[in-house]
Amino acid sequence: MRFTTAAFALIVFIVVSSIFVANLASLIGMDKQLSSRLEAALNEGHNQEHRQLRLDDGPGHLMWFLQISDIHISKYLDPTRVPHLVEFCNRTVDIIRPSVVLASGDLTDAKTSNFLGSQQHEQEWRWYFEVLHDTNVLNRTIWLDIRGNHDNFNVPALQARQDLFTNYSAQGRYHTRSYMQHIERGGERYAFIAVDACLDPGPKRPFNFVGMLSINETQHLFNLAEQSRAMGTNYTIWFGHYPTSCILTPGLGSGGIRNLIGRYRDAYAYLSGHFHTLGGAVPRMYTLQKEGFLELELGDWMRNRRYRLAAFDHGYFSFVDVQHNQWPVILVTNPKEAHFNIPEKESPGPVLESTHIRILIFSPARITECQVKLDTSSWKECIRISREFFYRRDLEKNHGWIVMLWKNATFILIMTVEVLLAAIFWHSYGLLAFIIAPLRAWSIVMNIILWQQSRYIPEKCLRSAATVWSSSEPKLSTLSQ
Ligand SMILES: [Zn+2]
Numbered sequence: 398m399r400f401t402t403a404a405f406a407l408i409v410f411i412v413v414s415s416i417f418v419a420n421l422a423s424l425i426g427m428d429k430q431l432s433s434r435l436e437a438a439l440n441e442g443h444n445q446e447h448r449q450l451r452l453d454d455g456p457g458h459l460m461w462f463l464q465i466s467d468i469h470i471s472k473y474l475d476p477t478r479v480p481h482l483v484e485f486c487n488r489t490v491d492i493i494r495p496s497v498v499l500a501s502g503d504l505t506d507a508k509t510s511n512f513l514g515s516q517q518h519e520q521e522w523r524w525y526f527e528v529l530h531d532t533n534v535l536n537r538t539i540w541l542d543i544r545g546n547h548d549n550f551n552v553p554a555l556q557a558r559q560d561l562f563t564n565y566s567a568q569g570r571y572h573t574r575s576y577m578q579h580i581e582r583g584g585e586r587y588a589f590i591a592v593d594a595c596l597d598p599g600p601k602r603p604f605n606f607v608g609m610l611s612i613n614e615t616q617h618l619f620n621l622a623e624q625s626r627a628m629g630t631n632y633t634i635w636f637g638h639y640p641t642s643c644i645l646t647p648g649l650g651s652g653g654i655r656n657l658i659g660r661y662r663d664a665y666a667y668l669s670g671h672f673h674t675l676g677g678a679v680p681r682m683y684t685l686q687k688e689g690f691l692e693l694e695l696g697d698w699m700r701n702r703r704y705r706l707a708a709f710d711h712g713y714f715s716f717v718d719v720q721h722n723q724w725p726v727i728l729v730t731n732p733k734e735a736h737f738n739i740p741e742k743e744s745p746g747p748v749l750e751s752t753h754i755r756i757l758i759f760s761p762a763r764i765t766e767c768q769v770k771l772d773t774s775s776w777k778e779c780i781r782i783s784r785e786f787f788y789r790r791d792l793e794k795n796h797g798w799i800v801m802l803w804k805n806a807t808f809i810l811i812m813t814v815e816v817l818l819a820a821i822f823w824h825s826y827g828l829l830a831f832i833i834a835p836l837r838a839w840s841i842v843m844n845i846i847l848w849q850q851s852r853y854i855p856e857k858c859l860r861s862a863a864t865v866w867s868s869s870e871p872k873l874s875t876l877s878q
Pocket residue numbers: 467469503545547671673697
Protein backbone atom coordinates (compact mmCIF):
# COMPACT_ATOMS: atom_id res chain seq x y z
CA MET A 398 0.00 0.00 0.00
CA ARG A 399 1.30 3.45 -0.87
CA PHE A 400 1.83 5.48 2.23
CA THR A 401 3.99 8.57 2.76
CA THR A 402 5.53 9.94 5.95
CA ALA A 403 3.78 13.28 5.41
CA ALA A 404 0.39 11.55 5.14
CA PHE A 405 1.11 9.59 8.29
CA ALA A 406 2.21 12.74 10.18
CA LEU A 407 -0.95 14.55 9.05
CA ILE A 408 -3.22 11.69 10.15
CA VAL A 409 -1.47 11.43 13.53
CA PHE A 410 -1.76 15.21 14.00
CA ILE A 411 -5.48 15.20 13.18
CA VAL A 412 -6.15 12.22 15.45
CA VAL A 413 -4.19 13.61 18.40
CA SER A 414 -5.86 17.03 18.12
CA SER A 415 -9.30 15.41 17.82
CA ILE A 416 -8.75 13.34 20.94
CA PHE A 417 -7.44 16.39 22.76
CA VAL A 418 -10.44 18.53 21.78
CA ALA A 419 -12.86 15.70 22.62
CA ASN A 420 -11.38 15.14 26.07
CA LEU A 421 -11.12 18.85 26.86
CA ALA A 422 -14.74 19.48 25.94
CA SER A 423 -15.95 16.46 27.93
CA LEU A 424 -14.17 17.75 31.02
CA ILE A 425 -16.05 21.02 30.92
CA GLY A 426 -19.33 19.91 32.36
CA MET A 427 -21.64 17.24 33.65
CA ASP A 428 -25.37 17.59 33.13
CA LYS A 429 -27.33 16.94 36.35
CA GLN A 430 -30.10 15.00 34.68
CA LEU A 431 -27.65 12.82 32.76
CA SER A 432 -25.56 12.21 35.85
CA SER A 433 -28.61 10.97 37.79
CA ARG A 434 -29.51 8.68 34.87
CA LEU A 435 -25.95 7.30 34.94
CA GLU A 436 -26.29 6.51 38.64
CA ALA A 437 -29.70 4.89 38.16
CA ALA A 438 -28.39 2.77 35.27
CA LEU A 439 -25.56 1.46 37.43
CA ASN A 440 -27.75 0.69 40.43
CA GLU A 441 -30.31 -1.22 38.39
CA GLY A 442 -27.52 -3.13 36.66
CA HIS A 443 -26.28 -4.50 39.98
CA ASN A 444 -29.42 -6.59 40.34
CA GLN A 445 -28.84 -8.42 37.07
CA GLU A 446 -27.96 -12.08 37.37
CA HIS A 447 -25.05 -13.38 35.34
CA ARG A 448 -25.88 -16.66 33.62
CA GLN A 449 -23.34 -19.35 32.89
CA LEU A 450 -24.15 -21.67 30.03
CA ARG A 451 -22.47 -24.99 29.40
CA LEU A 452 -20.39 -25.09 26.22
CA ASP A 453 -21.05 -28.42 24.55
CA ASP A 454 -21.72 -29.60 20.99
CA GLY A 455 -25.17 -27.99 20.65
CA PRO A 456 -25.75 -25.34 17.97
CA GLY A 457 -27.88 -23.17 20.31
CA HIS A 458 -26.88 -19.90 22.02
CA LEU A 459 -24.89 -18.98 18.91
CA MET A 460 -25.28 -15.93 16.65
CA TRP A 461 -22.91 -14.32 14.20
CA PHE A 462 -22.90 -11.05 12.28
CA LEU A 463 -20.73 -8.94 9.96
CA GLN A 464 -19.42 -5.39 10.05
CA ILE A 465 -18.20 -3.28 7.15
CA SER A 466 -16.95 0.29 7.48
CA ASP A 467 -15.73 3.30 5.53
CA ILE A 468 -16.89 2.13 2.11
CA HIS A 469 -16.41 5.62 0.58
CA ILE A 470 -18.26 5.04 -2.70
CA SER A 471 -16.69 7.65 -4.94
CA LYS A 472 -17.45 9.34 -8.23
CA TYR A 473 -13.79 10.07 -8.83
CA LEU A 474 -11.70 7.38 -7.16
CA ASP A 475 -11.29 3.61 -7.44
CA PRO A 476 -14.23 2.38 -9.56
CA THR A 477 -13.82 -1.15 -8.11
CA ARG A 478 -15.27 -0.18 -4.71
CA VAL A 479 -18.83 -0.63 -5.96
CA PRO A 480 -18.41 -3.97 -7.81
CA HIS A 481 -16.52 -5.35 -4.81
CA LEU A 482 -19.34 -4.20 -2.54
CA VAL A 483 -21.77 -6.01 -4.85
CA GLU A 484 -19.64 -9.14 -4.44
CA PHE A 485 -19.74 -8.68 -0.66
CA CYS A 486 -23.53 -8.32 -0.65
CA ASN A 487 -24.03 -11.30 -2.94
CA ARG A 488 -21.30 -13.83 -2.33
CA THR A 489 -20.02 -13.06 1.17
CA VAL A 490 -23.48 -12.56 2.65
CA ASP A 491 -24.73 -15.72 0.90
CA ILE A 492 -21.87 -17.82 2.23
CA ILE A 493 -21.74 -16.42 5.76
CA ARG A 494 -25.49 -15.85 6.18
CA PRO A 495 -25.05 -13.32 9.00
CA SER A 496 -27.99 -12.39 11.22
CA VAL A 497 -27.05 -8.72 10.84
CA VAL A 498 -24.64 -6.57 8.79
CA LEU A 499 -23.43 -3.36 10.41
CA ALA A 500 -22.29 -0.63 7.98
CA SER A 501 -20.55 1.78 10.31
CA GLY A 502 -20.47 4.99 8.31
CA ASP A 503 -18.68 6.84 5.53
CA LEU A 504 -20.85 5.03 3.06
CA THR A 505 -19.97 7.64 0.41
CA ASP A 506 -16.84 9.72 -0.19
CA ALA A 507 -18.44 13.14 -0.84
CA LYS A 508 -15.27 14.86 -2.07
CA THR A 509 -15.02 17.39 -4.85
CA SER A 510 -13.21 16.53 -8.10
CA ASN A 511 -9.98 18.19 -6.88
CA PHE A 512 -10.17 16.17 -3.61
CA LEU A 513 -9.73 19.31 -1.52
CA GLY A 514 -13.32 20.24 -0.84
CA SER A 515 -16.47 18.32 0.00
CA GLN A 516 -19.88 17.95 -1.58
CA GLN A 517 -22.73 15.40 -1.37
CA HIS A 518 -23.06 13.69 -4.78
CA GLU A 519 -26.42 12.11 -5.49
CA GLN A 520 -24.70 9.69 -7.90
CA GLU A 521 -22.62 8.16 -5.09
CA TRP A 522 -25.74 7.65 -2.99
CA ARG A 523 -27.61 6.17 -5.97
CA TRP A 524 -24.83 3.60 -6.36
CA TYR A 525 -25.10 2.69 -2.69
CA PHE A 526 -28.89 2.40 -2.96
CA GLU A 527 -28.63 0.31 -6.11
CA VAL A 528 -26.14 -2.09 -4.53
CA LEU A 529 -28.51 -2.70 -1.60
CA HIS A 530 -31.57 -3.14 -3.81
CA ASP A 531 -30.14 -4.92 -6.84
CA THR A 532 -28.40 -7.54 -4.71
CA ASN A 533 -31.55 -7.99 -2.60
CA VAL A 534 -29.31 -8.02 0.47
CA LEU A 535 -31.97 -6.25 2.53
CA ASN A 536 -34.20 -9.32 2.25
CA ARG A 537 -31.43 -11.76 3.09
CA THR A 538 -30.14 -10.14 6.26
CA ILE A 539 -30.73 -7.11 8.48
CA TRP A 540 -28.62 -4.26 7.11
CA LEU A 541 -27.97 -1.62 9.77
CA ASP A 542 -26.24 1.45 8.34
CA ILE A 543 -25.28 4.64 10.13
CA ARG A 544 -23.88 7.97 8.96
CA GLY A 545 -20.18 8.81 9.05
CA ASN A 546 -18.54 12.22 8.84
CA HIS A 547 -18.27 11.99 5.02
CA ASP A 548 -22.01 11.25 4.76
CA ASN A 549 -22.60 14.47 6.67
CA PHE A 550 -20.29 16.90 4.82
CA ASN A 551 -22.14 20.08 3.80
CA VAL A 552 -25.48 18.89 5.25
CA PRO A 553 -27.11 22.03 6.74
CA ALA A 554 -29.80 20.09 8.64
CA LEU A 555 -31.29 16.63 8.98
CA GLN A 556 -33.73 15.90 6.14
CA ALA A 557 -32.48 18.91 4.19
CA ARG A 558 -32.05 18.47 0.41
CA GLN A 559 -28.36 17.60 0.93
CA ASP A 560 -29.10 14.93 3.57
CA LEU A 561 -29.05 11.98 1.19
CA PHE A 562 -28.64 9.35 3.92
CA THR A 563 -32.33 9.74 4.75
CA ASN A 564 -33.52 8.68 1.29
CA TYR A 565 -30.79 6.39 0.02
CA SER A 566 -29.67 4.33 3.00
CA ALA A 567 -31.32 1.23 4.45
CA GLN A 568 -32.18 2.76 7.86
CA GLY A 569 -32.32 6.52 7.11
CA ARG A 570 -36.03 6.61 6.33
CA TYR A 571 -36.92 4.84 9.58
CA HIS A 572 -34.52 6.55 11.96
CA THR A 573 -33.37 10.15 11.85
CA ARG A 574 -30.38 9.51 14.14
CA SER A 575 -29.36 6.85 16.72
CA TYR A 576 -31.52 3.70 16.81
CA MET A 577 -31.75 0.16 18.07
CA GLN A 578 -32.48 -3.20 16.47
CA HIS A 579 -33.44 -6.33 18.36
CA ILE A 580 -33.10 -9.90 17.22
CA GLU A 581 -33.64 -13.32 18.79
CA ARG A 582 -31.43 -16.24 17.83
CA GLY A 583 -30.72 -19.61 19.43
CA GLY A 584 -32.73 -18.80 22.54
CA GLU A 585 -30.98 -15.47 23.22
CA ARG A 586 -31.96 -11.83 22.80
CA TYR A 587 -29.51 -9.47 21.14
CA ALA A 588 -29.64 -5.70 20.66
CA PHE A 589 -27.63 -3.53 18.29
CA ILE A 590 -27.51 0.15 19.26
CA ALA A 591 -26.40 2.49 16.47
CA VAL A 592 -24.77 5.71 17.73
CA ASP A 593 -25.06 8.67 15.35
CA ALA A 594 -22.55 11.27 16.58
CA CYS A 595 -22.53 13.36 13.39
CA LEU A 596 -22.47 17.11 13.85
CA ASP A 597 -25.65 19.03 13.13
CA PRO A 598 -25.32 21.06 10.93
CA GLY A 599 -22.62 19.10 9.09
CA PRO A 600 -19.60 21.31 8.33
CA LYS A 601 -17.47 21.14 5.21
CA ARG A 602 -14.25 19.18 4.98
CA PRO A 603 -12.07 18.88 7.13
CA PHE A 604 -14.05 20.27 10.07
CA ASN A 605 -16.05 17.27 11.16
CA PHE A 606 -13.37 14.79 12.09
CA VAL A 607 -14.74 14.84 15.65
CA GLY A 608 -18.32 13.76 16.40
CA MET A 609 -20.67 15.04 19.06
CA LEU A 610 -23.69 13.80 20.96
CA SER A 611 -26.00 16.60 22.06
CA ILE A 612 -27.71 16.27 25.45
CA ASN A 613 -30.93 15.31 23.63
CA GLU A 614 -29.18 12.61 21.62
CA THR A 615 -27.49 11.29 24.78
CA GLN A 616 -30.90 11.14 26.48
CA HIS A 617 -32.17 9.23 23.44
CA LEU A 618 -29.31 6.72 23.79
CA PHE A 619 -30.18 6.30 27.47
CA ASN A 620 -33.78 5.59 26.45
CA LEU A 621 -32.63 2.95 23.96
CA ALA A 622 -30.37 1.27 26.51
CA GLU A 623 -33.11 1.30 29.18
CA GLN A 624 -35.61 -0.07 26.69
CA SER A 625 -33.20 -2.85 25.81
CA ARG A 626 -32.65 -3.70 29.47
CA ALA A 627 -36.41 -3.71 30.11
CA MET A 628 -36.88 -6.19 27.25
CA GLY A 629 -34.47 -8.60 28.93
CA THR A 630 -31.75 -8.36 26.27
CA ASN A 631 -28.90 -10.75 26.99
CA TYR A 632 -26.20 -9.15 24.84
CA THR A 633 -25.87 -5.68 23.31
CA ILE A 634 -23.47 -4.44 20.67
CA TRP A 635 -23.03 -0.68 20.36
CA PHE A 636 -21.69 0.63 17.09
CA GLY A 637 -21.09 3.92 15.34
CA HIS A 638 -18.72 5.61 12.94
CA TYR A 639 -16.53 7.54 15.38
CA PRO A 640 -14.32 5.78 17.95
CA THR A 641 -15.28 6.84 21.48
CA SER A 642 -12.12 8.97 21.80
CA CYS A 643 -13.48 11.19 19.00
CA ILE A 644 -16.99 11.76 20.37
CA LEU A 645 -17.75 14.90 22.35
CA THR A 646 -20.42 14.29 24.96
CA PRO A 647 -21.30 17.50 26.78
CA GLY A 648 -23.02 16.55 29.99
CA LEU A 649 -21.55 13.08 30.44
CA GLY A 650 -18.33 14.09 32.19
CA SER A 651 -14.77 13.00 31.46
CA GLY A 652 -15.69 9.37 30.72
CA GLY A 653 -17.88 10.52 27.82
CA ILE A 654 -19.91 7.92 26.00
CA ARG A 655 -17.77 5.15 27.54
CA ASN A 656 -19.30 6.17 30.86
CA LEU A 657 -22.75 5.50 29.41
CA ILE A 658 -22.02 2.20 27.63
CA GLY A 659 -20.11 0.84 30.65
CA ARG A 660 -23.17 1.21 32.91
CA TYR A 661 -24.99 -1.59 31.09
CA ARG A 662 -24.02 -5.13 31.91
CA ASP A 663 -25.35 -6.44 28.60
CA ALA A 664 -23.01 -4.09 26.63
CA TYR A 665 -20.13 -6.23 25.36
CA ALA A 666 -18.49 -4.13 22.66
CA TYR A 667 -18.46 -0.84 20.80
CA LEU A 668 -17.58 -1.29 17.12
CA SER A 669 -16.44 1.65 15.01
CA GLY A 670 -14.53 2.73 11.92
CA HIS A 671 -13.28 6.21 10.97
CA PHE A 672 -9.51 5.87 11.54
CA HIS A 673 -8.90 3.55 8.55
CA THR A 674 -6.22 1.75 10.65
CA LEU A 675 -4.34 5.11 10.58
CA GLY A 676 -3.24 4.51 7.01
CA GLY A 677 -1.99 1.01 7.80
CA ALA A 678 0.09 2.08 10.82
CA VAL A 679 -2.29 0.45 13.36
CA PRO A 680 -3.98 -2.47 11.61
CA ARG A 681 -5.45 -3.86 14.84
CA MET A 682 -6.88 -0.97 16.83
CA TYR A 683 -8.51 -2.90 19.65
CA THR A 684 -8.81 -2.19 23.36
CA LEU A 685 -10.62 -3.27 26.49
CA GLN A 686 -12.02 -0.07 27.98
CA LYS A 687 -11.73 0.26 31.73
CA GLU A 688 -15.52 0.68 31.83
CA GLY A 689 -15.69 -3.03 30.98
CA PHE A 690 -16.38 -3.42 27.24
CA LEU A 691 -14.29 -4.00 24.14
CA GLU A 692 -13.76 -1.16 21.67
CA LEU A 693 -12.80 -2.43 18.23
CA GLU A 694 -12.04 -0.20 15.25
CA LEU A 695 -12.43 -1.87 11.88
CA GLY A 696 -10.13 -1.08 8.96
CA ASP A 697 -11.69 0.49 5.88
CA TRP A 698 -13.33 -1.04 2.85
CA MET A 699 -12.12 1.94 0.80
CA ARG A 700 -8.51 0.77 0.35
CA ASN A 701 -8.10 -2.36 2.42
CA ARG A 702 -11.38 -4.17 1.64
CA ARG A 703 -11.67 -5.25 5.26
CA TYR A 704 -14.72 -6.63 6.95
CA ARG A 705 -15.36 -8.23 10.34
CA LEU A 706 -17.02 -11.47 11.36
CA ALA A 707 -18.15 -11.47 14.99
CA ALA A 708 -20.07 -13.99 17.06
CA PHE A 709 -21.68 -14.58 20.41
CA ASP A 710 -21.36 -18.18 21.53
CA HIS A 711 -22.93 -19.06 24.90
CA GLY A 712 -22.27 -15.51 26.10
CA TYR A 713 -18.69 -15.24 24.81
CA PHE A 714 -17.98 -12.56 22.21
CA SER A 715 -15.34 -13.31 19.56
CA PHE A 716 -14.40 -11.74 16.25
CA VAL A 717 -11.97 -11.86 13.35
CA ASP A 718 -11.14 -9.13 10.82
CA VAL A 719 -10.73 -10.50 7.33
CA GLN A 720 -9.89 -9.49 3.79
CA HIS A 721 -12.61 -9.48 1.16
CA ASN A 722 -12.53 -12.63 -0.98
CA GLN A 723 -10.04 -14.50 1.18
CA TRP A 724 -11.47 -17.87 2.06
CA PRO A 725 -12.05 -19.83 4.18
CA VAL A 726 -13.15 -17.52 6.97
CA ILE A 727 -12.63 -19.24 10.32
CA LEU A 728 -13.71 -18.10 13.76
CA VAL A 729 -12.99 -20.23 16.84
CA THR A 730 -15.75 -19.29 19.26
CA ASN A 731 -14.66 -21.58 22.10
CA PRO A 732 -12.13 -21.16 23.54
CA LYS A 733 -12.22 -17.54 22.41
CA GLU A 734 -9.02 -15.52 21.93
CA ALA A 735 -8.02 -14.89 25.55
CA HIS A 736 -6.64 -11.38 24.84
CA PHE A 737 -10.20 -10.21 24.29
CA ASN A 738 -11.75 -11.68 27.39
CA ILE A 739 -14.12 -9.23 29.11
CA PRO A 740 -13.49 -10.08 32.80
CA GLU A 741 -16.69 -8.61 34.25
CA LYS A 742 -18.91 -10.29 31.67
CA GLU A 743 -17.15 -13.43 30.55
CA SER A 744 -16.24 -15.76 33.36
CA PRO A 745 -13.32 -18.07 32.51
CA GLY A 746 -14.97 -20.94 34.45
CA PRO A 747 -17.21 -22.45 31.73
CA VAL A 748 -14.41 -22.11 29.14
CA LEU A 749 -11.85 -23.88 31.34
CA GLU A 750 -14.35 -26.62 32.10
CA SER A 751 -15.68 -26.95 28.57
CA THR A 752 -14.87 -30.13 26.70
CA HIS A 753 -15.54 -28.82 23.21
CA ILE A 754 -13.65 -26.66 20.73
CA ARG A 755 -16.31 -24.79 18.75
CA ILE A 756 -15.56 -23.38 15.32
CA LEU A 757 -17.43 -21.44 12.63
CA ILE A 758 -16.10 -22.04 9.10
CA PHE A 759 -17.30 -20.40 5.91
CA SER A 760 -16.13 -21.11 2.40
CA PRO A 761 -17.47 -20.89 -1.16
CA ALA A 762 -16.03 -24.38 -1.73
CA ARG A 763 -17.52 -27.44 -0.07
CA ILE A 764 -15.82 -28.00 3.28
CA THR A 765 -14.73 -31.62 3.25
CA GLU A 766 -12.79 -31.78 6.48
CA CYS A 767 -11.81 -29.77 9.52
CA GLN A 768 -8.95 -30.68 11.83
CA VAL A 769 -7.58 -29.09 14.97
CA LYS A 770 -4.21 -29.32 16.68
CA LEU A 771 -3.57 -28.45 20.30
CA ASP A 772 0.00 -27.40 21.13
CA THR A 773 2.21 -30.41 20.35
CA SER A 774 -0.54 -32.98 19.88
CA SER A 775 -1.37 -34.41 16.47
CA TRP A 776 -4.10 -33.16 14.10
CA LYS A 777 -7.53 -34.41 15.08
CA GLU A 778 -10.74 -34.58 13.09
CA CYS A 779 -13.70 -32.33 14.00
CA ILE A 780 -17.37 -33.24 13.80
CA ARG A 781 -19.72 -31.21 11.64
CA ILE A 782 -23.00 -30.10 13.18
CA SER A 783 -24.34 -27.80 10.46
CA ARG A 784 -23.26 -26.13 7.21
CA GLU A 785 -20.87 -23.81 9.07
CA PHE A 786 -20.54 -25.11 12.63
CA PHE A 787 -17.95 -27.70 13.69
CA TYR A 788 -16.78 -28.98 17.02
CA ARG A 789 -14.05 -31.17 18.45
CA ARG A 790 -14.43 -32.95 21.73
CA ASP A 791 -11.20 -32.42 23.61
CA LEU A 792 -10.23 -35.99 24.48
CA GLU A 793 -8.02 -35.03 27.39
CA LYS A 794 -11.07 -33.87 29.29
CA ASN A 795 -12.54 -37.38 28.80
CA HIS A 796 -10.26 -38.71 31.55
CA GLY A 797 -12.80 -36.95 33.74
CA TRP A 798 -12.51 -37.73 37.39
CA ILE A 799 -8.85 -38.92 37.32
CA VAL A 800 -7.67 -35.58 35.88
CA MET A 801 -9.96 -33.69 38.25
CA LEU A 802 -8.59 -35.60 41.25
CA TRP A 803 -5.01 -34.91 40.16
CA LYS A 804 -5.65 -31.20 39.60
CA ASN A 805 -7.26 -30.81 43.02
CA ALA A 806 -4.91 -33.17 44.86
CA THR A 807 -3.43 -30.44 47.11
CA PHE A 808 -6.81 -29.22 48.29
CA ILE A 809 -8.12 -32.76 48.76
CA LEU A 810 -5.08 -33.63 50.92
CA ILE A 811 -5.43 -30.50 53.09
CA MET A 812 -9.18 -31.01 53.43
CA THR A 813 -8.74 -34.65 54.48
CA VAL A 814 -6.27 -33.68 57.21
CA GLU A 815 -8.55 -30.83 58.37
CA VAL A 816 -11.64 -33.05 58.50
CA LEU A 817 -9.72 -35.71 60.45
CA LEU A 818 -8.42 -33.16 62.97
CA ALA A 819 -11.91 -31.65 63.30
CA ALA A 820 -13.39 -35.12 63.95
CA ILE A 821 -10.82 -35.79 66.69
CA PHE A 822 -11.53 -32.35 68.18
CA TRP A 823 -15.27 -33.01 68.17
CA HIS A 824 -14.79 -36.39 69.79
CA SER A 825 -12.60 -34.95 72.55
CA TYR A 826 -14.38 -31.62 73.36
CA GLY A 827 -18.01 -32.01 72.21
CA LEU A 828 -20.26 -30.30 69.62
CA LEU A 829 -20.37 -26.75 71.06
CA ALA A 830 -16.60 -26.44 71.22
CA PHE A 831 -16.36 -27.84 67.70
CA ILE A 832 -18.75 -25.20 66.26
CA ILE A 833 -17.21 -22.16 67.93
CA ALA A 834 -13.55 -23.22 67.62
CA PRO A 835 -12.15 -21.25 64.67
CA LEU A 836 -9.02 -23.35 64.19
CA ARG A 837 -10.82 -26.57 63.42
CA ALA A 838 -14.34 -26.06 62.00
CA TRP A 839 -13.94 -22.68 60.35
CA SER A 840 -10.78 -23.58 58.50
CA ILE A 841 -12.77 -26.19 56.55
CA VAL A 842 -15.17 -23.48 55.35
CA MET A 843 -12.26 -21.16 54.51
CA ASN A 844 -10.61 -23.93 52.56
CA ILE A 845 -13.72 -24.52 50.44
CA ILE A 846 -13.95 -20.77 49.65
CA LEU A 847 -10.25 -20.63 48.72
CA TRP A 848 -10.58 -23.68 46.51
CA GLN A 849 -13.56 -22.14 44.69
CA GLN A 850 -11.71 -18.81 44.22
CA SER A 851 -8.53 -20.41 42.95
CA ARG A 852 -10.55 -22.10 40.16
CA TYR A 853 -12.21 -18.96 38.85
CA ILE A 854 -9.84 -16.13 39.79
CA PRO A 855 -9.43 -13.66 36.86
CA GLU A 856 -5.95 -13.37 35.37
CA LYS A 857 -5.58 -9.70 36.38
CA CYS A 858 -5.75 -10.73 40.06
CA LEU A 859 -2.79 -13.04 39.54
CA ARG A 860 -0.45 -10.35 38.28
CA SER A 861 1.57 -9.71 41.45
CA ALA A 862 1.83 -13.41 42.24
CA ALA A 863 2.69 -14.22 38.63
CA THR A 864 6.11 -12.57 38.93
CA VAL A 865 7.08 -15.21 41.49
CA TRP A 866 5.80 -18.13 39.46
CA SER A 867 6.20 -16.84 35.89
CA SER A 868 9.33 -18.90 35.13
CA SER A 869 7.63 -22.23 35.83
CA GLU A 870 3.84 -21.74 35.78
CA PRO A 871 1.77 -21.22 32.61
CA LYS A 872 -0.56 -18.23 32.61
CA LEU A 873 -4.32 -18.63 32.78
CA SER A 874 -4.68 -17.24 29.27
CA THR A 875 -2.48 -19.98 27.82
CA LEU A 876 -4.32 -22.62 29.81
CA SER A 877 -7.61 -21.55 28.34
CA GLN A 878 -6.38 -21.76 24.75
ZN1 LIG B 1 -13.78 7.08 6.43
